Amino acid sequence: MIDFEPWDRLLRQYVDGDGRVNYFAWKTEQPQAIANWLSSQKNLDFKSNSNNFEQLALWINLYNAFTISTILERYPLESIRPLILGIPNWLAFLWFFQRRAYYIFDKRYSLAEIENQILRENLQEPRIHFAIVCASVGCPLLRAGAYFPEQVTQQLDEDTRRFINNPEKVRYDSDKKTLYCSKIFKWYRQDFLKIKSSIPEYIRSYLEIDLPINASTPISYLYYDWNLNQRIS
Template sequence: MLDFEVWDKLLRQYVDQEGRVNYAAWKTEQPQVLDEWLSSQTRSFLKSNINTLEKLALWINLYNALTISSILKRYPLDSILPKIFGVPNWLAFLWFFQRRVYYIFGQHYSLAQIEHQILRNELQESRIHFAIVCASVGCPLLRSGAYFPEQVMQQLDEDAHRFINNPQKVYYDFDNQTLYCNKIFKWYRQDFLKVASSIPEYIHPYLKIDVSLTAATSVSYLDYDWSLNHRIS
């Protein structure tokens, strides 16, 4: 297993309790530490006998660390969605996630491979959608600490509660009786429907308001904010 202490220390130093990342300070003070840690920890081959909890902590940490490392190299920037003359460049955006440039455990990976092949298909854990980050405001907030195998299930449950009880991500409008959701629930609908019969029923156990959510509850999806999730020193 990897030693997550360096990653944990960096997160505690540069990520606040609201999940905002101080990229400016991180890049000024310790620009190479994250890449050095990634290189030192992933140059050998991965043991075949690690268990599910170890895999979850490992691949969530790696996904987030690789994402943050890529942003640090490009910082300053306003959004992870580049634009050309004001028009979103979706090709460049998709290439950021699809390019197989991360050499890990003897293989080349893309962020998309880690997400879809390992975290979604192999590990089958819907709550990873509240943990892995794309560095935008719309995505889950970055945890100010690493994931650890002995804590990862509790951490994922905390992430789900934080995401679903953030009114910028999920809220119920009593006036029009509609549940407004982050588009993650639309894009990864099939993952959530493996756990519950509908999106409202998946959300209901986590949402801290007195409302009955059922399959018949009206659902509307919020606009997604691709601007960079960061804070100024």
């Protein structure tokens, strides 16, 4: 099993309590730290018989580490969505997720493969959508620490509650009787419907306050901010 302690120390050092990443300090002080850690682990054998907790912690950590390492290589940048003359370059944006650039366990992976084939299809855990990050403001906030097998269920529960109770991601307008929520609930709707019969019911199950929402509550999706989730210091 991969040693997550070096990754955990980096996250605790460069991610604040609000999930913002100090890329400037990270790149200035330890630009190769993630790459060195991953390189030291890349030839380990993947144990296909690992339990779900081990696999969840493993692949969430790897997804986030691969993403942050790529951002550090390209930093400084304002957004993870490239622009050409002010127009979104969607091909380059998709290539960020689709390119098989990450080598581990004697195989190359893409971010899309880790997310869709491993975390979504194989492990069937909707809460990963509140844990894996694409490094944008619209994404879940990055956890200031690694995921560990013995804690991952609790960590995912905490991540889900933090996301759903963040008014920037989910809020209810009592005047319009409308639930406003992140487009993550639109893009991955089918994942959440495996747990609850509607998106409002899924959201309600994690709310810390009681709101008058149910399966028939109208939904409107919030603007998704692709700007880089960074701490300016």
